[in-house]
Amino acid sequence: MQKVNxxxxxGKTAHHWVDSKAGTxxxxxxxxxxxxxxxxxxxxxxxxIYLAHDSExxxxxxxxTRMLGSAPVIVIRGSDGGIHAHLNSCRHRGTKLCRTxxxxxxxxxxxxxxxxxxxxxxxxxxxFDRHFPKDADFSKLALIPVTQLETFKGLIFGTWNADxxxxxxxxxxxxxxxxAFFGRTPGGMEVLAPPHRWRVKxxxxxxxxxxxxDSQHVVTTHAGPLALDPVREARKGFATVAADSFxxxxxxxxxxxxxxxxxxxxxxxxxxxxxxxxxxYETMLKPEQLALLKNLRVIVGxxxxxxxLIESQVSPGEKxxxxxxxxxxxxxxxxxxxxxxxxxxxxxxxxxxxxxxGFHNFGAAGVFxxxxxxxxxSATEAGHGRVALQVxxxxxxxxxxxDKPEPNNTWPGRIYRPSDTEVAQFEFMRHWDGLLTxxx
Amino acid sequence: MSDETTSREVGDKDYVAIQRFLFREAACLDRRAFxxxxxxxxxxxxxxxxxxxxRDADAPAIDTAIVDEDAIAxxxxxxxxxxxxxxxxxxxxSFTRRFVSNVEAREEGGSEYFxxxxxxxxxxxxxxPEGSFYAGERHDILRRTRxxxxxxxxTVRLDQAVLMDGVLxxxx
Numbered sequence: 001m002q003k004v005n006x007x008x009x010x011g012k013t014a015h016h017w018v019d020s021k022a023g024t025x026x027x028x029x030x031x032x033x034x035x036x037x038x039x040x041x042x043x044x045x046x047x048x049i050y051l052a053h054d055s056e057x058x059x060x061x062x063x064x065t066r067m068l069g070s071a072p073v074i075v076i077r078g079s080d081g082g083i084h085a086h087l088n089s090c091r092h093r094g095t096k097l098c099r100t101x102x103x104x105x106x107x108x109x110x111x112x113x114x115x116x117x118x119x120x121x122x123x124x125x126x127x128f129d130r131h132f133p134k135d136a137d138f139s140k141l142a143l144i145p146v147t148q149l150e151t152f153k154g155l156i157f158g159t160w161n162a163d164x165x166x167x168x169x170x171x172x173x174x175x176x177x178x179x180a181f182f183g184r185t186p187g188g189m190e191v192l193a194p195p196h197r198w199r200v201k202x203x204x205x206x207x208x209x210x211x212x213x214d215s216q217h218v219v220t221t222h223a224g225p226l227a228l229d230p231v232r233e234a235r236k237g238f239a240t241v242a243a244d245s246f247x248x249x250x251x252x253x254x255x256x257x258x259x260x261x262x263x264x265x266x267x268x269x270x271x272x273x274x275x276x277x278x279x280x281y282e283t284m285l286k287p288e289q290l291a292l293l294k295n296l297r298v299i300v301g302x303x304x305x306x307x308x309l310i311e312s313q314v315s316p317g318e319k320x321x322x323x324x325x326x327x328x329x330x331x332x333x334x335x336x337x338x339x340x341x342x343x344x345x346x347x348x349x350x351x352x353x354x355x356x357x358g359f360h361n362f363g364a365a366g367v368f369x370x371x372x373x374x375x376x377x378s379a380t381e382a383g384h385g386r387v388a389l390q391v392x393x394x395x396x397x398x399x400x401x402x403d404k405p406e407p408n409n410t411w412p413g414r415i416y417r418p419s420d421t422e423v424a425q426f427e428f429m430r431h432w433d434g435l436l437t438x439x440x
Numbered sequence: 441m442s443d444e445t446t447s448r449e450v451g452d453k454d455y456v457a458i459q460r461f462l463f464r465e466a467a468c469l470d471r472r473a474f475x476x477x478x479x480x481x482x483x484x485x486x487x488x489x490x491x492x493x494x495r496d497a498d499a500p501a502i503d504t505a506i507v508d509e510d511a512i513a514x515x516x517x518x519x520x521x522x523x524x525x526x527x528x529x530x531x532x533x534s535f536t537r538r539f540v541s542n543v544e545a546r547e548e549g550g551s552e553y554f555x556x557x558x559x560x561x562x563x564x565x566x567x568x569p570e571g572s573f574y575a576g577e578r579h580d581i582l583r584r585t586r587x588x589x590x591x592x593x594x595t596v597r598l599d600q601a602v603l604m605d606g607v608l609x610x611x612x
Contacts, residue, residue: 101494103499196506197603224526355505356505372607378566381567
C-alpha cells in the first residue's frame with residue numbers, strides 16, 4: 001500500500017469534514033472528486049470490502065467479477081472447493097481475464113496473447129515460455145491474489161491491506177447482528193437471483209447513511225408505497241416509532257436501526273418471521289438474538305463502508321433480506337448492486353414469493369427505491385456550485401445523544417434511543433472522517 | 441412464447457389490430473393516461489421487466505427480473521406514479537416518448553396472440569434534462585375479449601446489464 005502522510009497536506013493540520021460540535025458535515029464530502037480519491041486510497045483500498053455471497057458461486061469454477069476498491073477482481077470457487085480472488089488483469093499486458101459478470105471457468109486464458117492461469121491464479125503457461133530468460137521464475141507470474149480474503153456467514157470480504165485485522169475482529173460487535181440475519185439457519189442464507197445493478201448520480205455515503213438508519217425520511221419520502229402497499233395494514237405503524245426501537249453504532253463505523261412493531265401490532269395480528277423456520281432459528285441463535293428478531297418490523301444497517309442490509313416484511317410471515325453495495329464511481333456517482341436472500345431451507349415457492357415481492361419494494365425498479373434516488377440525485381445537483389458547497393449538511397438531531405449511549409446489557413455496541421435521531425448516521429460520518437483524516 | 445411448429449403468423453387484418461393496440465397503449469403511457477392504460481390489461485396479467493447479465497457467448501444466458509408483478513402489484517405501482525402526492529420520482533413527471541417497432545405476431549387458434557416487439561423509450565426528467573434511453577424486446581400475450589384486445593402477459597427484456605439512469609420508475 002502507498003504510504004500516506006498522516007493526514008497532513010502541505011504541512012497543514014489535517015482537514016476535517018465533520019464538525020462534531022456543530023453536528024454538521026461539509027457538503028464536499030458528498031460531491032468532491034478529491035474526497036473520492038482520498039476515500040479510495042484511505043478506505044476502499046484498505047478496509048475489508050464486501051465482494052460476493054458464497055451462494056453466488058456454489059460449484060467448482062463458478063466465478064463472479066466485482067470491484068475491490070480501485071481494482072476489478074475475480075472471485076472464484078477453486079478446484080479445492082475454497083474461494084479464491086484475484087486481480088482481474090493479466091500479468092503480461094493487463095487485459096482482463098474475465099470480461100463477464102459471472103460464469104464458470106476451468107482455467108483463465110488471456111484473450112490477448114494466451115497466457116493461462118489455474119483457478120487458484122497459478123500461471124500455467126505464457127505460450128512463449130521458451131523465449132523467456134533462462135532464470136525466469138514463472139511462479140512469480142501468478143495472478144495477483146486479493147491480499148486477504150475471508151468469509152463471515154456466507155458474506156465474502158476482501159482487502160488489499162496485509163495489516164488489516166481479521167474480518168471477525170473488524171466486524172466486531174456488529175457480527176452479532178449479522179449472525180441474526182445471515183447465520184440463523186444451519187444452511188445459512190442464499191442469494192435468490194443475480195444482483196440488480198444501476199447507476200445513480202449520488203455519493204455512495206448517501207446510501208450507506210440511509211441504511212445505517214434514516215428513520216426521519218421514511219414517512220415523507222415514501223408516502224406512496226406506504227399508502228398503497230397491498231399489505232398496507234402491516235405498514236400502518238411506520239409513523240409510530242415503537243419505544244423499544246433503537247439505533248446501534250459499533251467500533252469501525254458499523255451501525256443499524258432496529259424498529260419494532262408498535263403496541264397492538266404484535267405477532268398475533270401480524271406474524272413476522274416464517275413460522276416453519278423458527279425452530280431452525282432456535283438451533284442457531286442465542287436467546288438475545290431471538291429476542292432481537294421478535295416483533296421486528298424492519299432493520300436497516302451498514303457494514304462500514306459500503307455494504308448495507310435491510311430486512312423487511314413483504315407479507316405476514318414472509319421476510320425479504322436485501323443486501324446491497326454502494327460502489328463509488330466518482331465523488332458524485334455510484335453503482336449500486338442489490339441482492340435478495342432467503343434461508344436456504346425455505347421452500348422454492350417461498351423463495352420465489354420473497355424475491356419478487358422484495359424487489360417490488362427495493363431494487364432497480366423498487367417502489368421505495370425510486371423515490372429515494374430521485375431525492376439523492378437532486379441533492380447532488382443542488383450541491384455542485386461554489387455557493388452551495390459552503391453550506392454543510394445538518395445532522396444536529398445527533399447532538400443530544402452523541403457519546404451518550406444507553407446503559408444496557410442486552411444488545412452489543414452502543415445503543416441509542418429513541419431510534420429516530422441521526423446519531424448512528426453521524427457516528428458513521430465521524431468514523432469516516434477519522435479514517436480520511438488520519439490516513440492510518 | 442408460442443411454438444413455431446404449432447403457431448402461424450397472423451393475417452394482415454389481425455396484424456393491423458395488434459399494432460393499433462400497441463400504439464394506443466404506448467400513447468396512453470406517453471400521455472400519462474394511466475387509467476386508460478390500466479383498462480387495457482387483463483386481470484390475470486403478469487408484467488415483467490428484466491435486465492441482462494453479461495456472460496460468455498457459449499454460457500447459458502441469464503436475465504434477472506427487476507419487475508415481476510400481478511395486477512394488484514402493478515396497479516399499486518401505477519397508482520403511485522400517477523398520484524402527485526404519492527411519488528417523488530414522477531413529480532414533476534418524466535417526459536417520455538415510446539417507439540414500438542418490429543412487431544411480429546403469431547396465433548395458435550385460441551383467443552390469444554403471441555406478440556413480439558421492440559420498445560425504445562426516451563425519457564427526460566428534471567434531474568436528467570439530457571435524457572436517457574431504455575431499449576429492449578417485448579414478449580406479450582394479447583387476448584381477444586368482447587371489449588377488444590387486452591394485455592395478458594408482458595416480459596420486457598432490457599438490453600442493459602446496468603441501468604444508467606437510476607431506478608426505473610416508468611412502464612415499458
